[in-house]
Amino acid sequence: MKITAVEAIPFAIPYLKPLRFASGEVHVAEHVLVRIHTEDGIVGVAEAPPRPFTYGETQKGIVAVVEDIFAPDVVGLTLLEREVVRARLDRTVGNPTAKSAVDMAIWDALGKTLDLAVTDLLGGYTDRLRVSHMLGFAEPAKMVAEAERMRERYGISTFKVKVGRRPINLDVDVVRALRERFGEDIDLYVDGNRGWTAAESARAMRQMDDLGLLFAEELCPADDVLGRRWLVEQVDVPFIADESVPTPANVAREVLAGAATAVSIKTARTGFTVSQRVHHLAESLGLDIVMGNQIDGQVGTAATLAFGAAYERTARHAGELSNFLDMSDDLLTRPLQIVDGYLHRLSGVGLGIEIDDEKLARYRTDK
Incomplete structure (x- = not known):
């Protein structure tokens, strides 16, 4: 060994x-x-x-x-x-x-x-994860069309909408267009990547109050300590900390300061060993967990799947497992396949993947 x-x-x-x-x-x-x-x-x-x-x-x-x-x-x-x-x-x-x-x-x-499979070494809770697809900046019609393709071809019904542009109505209009197109047939949440101020974020969330969002993620900068705490008090959906929580200590500080009520685990950022610590801390604090994505390829997505499938709490919500679809190619001999909105555990030991040497x-x- x-x-x-x-x-x-x-x-x-x-x-x-x-x-x-x-x-x-x-x-x-x-x-x-x-x-x-x-x-x-x-x-x-x-x-x-x-x-x-x-x-x-x-x-x-x-x-x-x-x-x-x-x-x-x-x-x-x-x-x-x-x-x-x-x-x-x-x-x-x-x-x-x-x-x-x-x-x-x-x-x-x-x-x-x-x-043994890594999922079994970690916890072995389930054999699949629901998939969430990220929709990046574009005009409403293009983002709706992409969601239609993802739903029709892969059965995906959860969408993470990138927001944070100015004026805020650029993004509010997108989220509203998605809800009007699909009704209650899809789940939606928004991710600002720290692009708005706290005041802009609160105004945008009020305008989207009737759209039934699952989460709001990193709408404003984490170093706006008072503004962020004030914002979380205004938001009536779980507020996900992502870039602001690269370590378990950051998770504790953000949550205890009232600056977040949920957490994104990205194995690309915390591996398996530290992600375990983040998971156990979030579980002990009663936080929602979303398996996030760092625009990983299929190798990284297989790692996210392995960890997310290991625990009950990480398997509750759809994981961000589809960014590899935006790549023109990848490195695996056996490509990942999203079927009926799910990624299933890979057969085989370790991560269950093999690199194509060519x-x-x-x-x-x-x-």
Whole structure:
């Protein structure tokens, strides 16, 4: 079970269309595939999607920190020493997705070594998750048309609508158009990516008060301490903390300060080891949990599915598991399939995925 090598492989796959939201936009998935090798010939994999406008990480930075700092920290340890790995990685400040990819690749390797699925190692609650699809900035008609395609082709009935533009009616009109088109046949929630002020957020939520939203997520900046607390008091749906809660300590501070009433868990940000801590804390505080997405490819989506299916609380709500549909290609030999609005647990051990070596050779950018 001893770790013998760590790889960080940069790759780039174009999106079918630009993905736009309040904190930025992406045109190409410039991600990093992390591989953990063991003395037994096992290889664990995970995906690190850098989001410089959210966490300050870049593709080159992830490769550098994994190869130059994290690899020497973990080579020689066993797959069971995950707490030692975490303690060593935490000596380096920041770099959440780089740390998370190393952690998840170790879990994948452990599952393969023990001939068990990661979901079973974590908790093994269910064999499927309902899927939520993200709708990025566009005109109302285009966003409604995309929702129609997702519903017709994949059976998806939960939609996360990106908001945070000015004037606020640009987004209010979109949400209203979606509700008018589908009625109560779909679930809707909004995500501002910190794009509005607290006052703008409150005004927008009042205008959408009759639309039956499930959640509101990160409508205004987390560092607007008083404004955010005031906003949460105005909102009559659970307020999800996302970018503001990259650690369990942040979750506790946001919730105890009255600045959030629900939490998004992103395995791309907290791996499996820290995501467990976030889950248990949220469970003890009675918080709603949504499995979030960092515009992951299929490797990252498989990790989100593995964790979300492990626990009852993470399986209650639809998880954000469809962003890979916006990519022009991916790295798996057996692509993920959304059927009747669900992603089912993958058969096989570890994460249940296999990297297509030819595709990786085609899309990697370091050779």
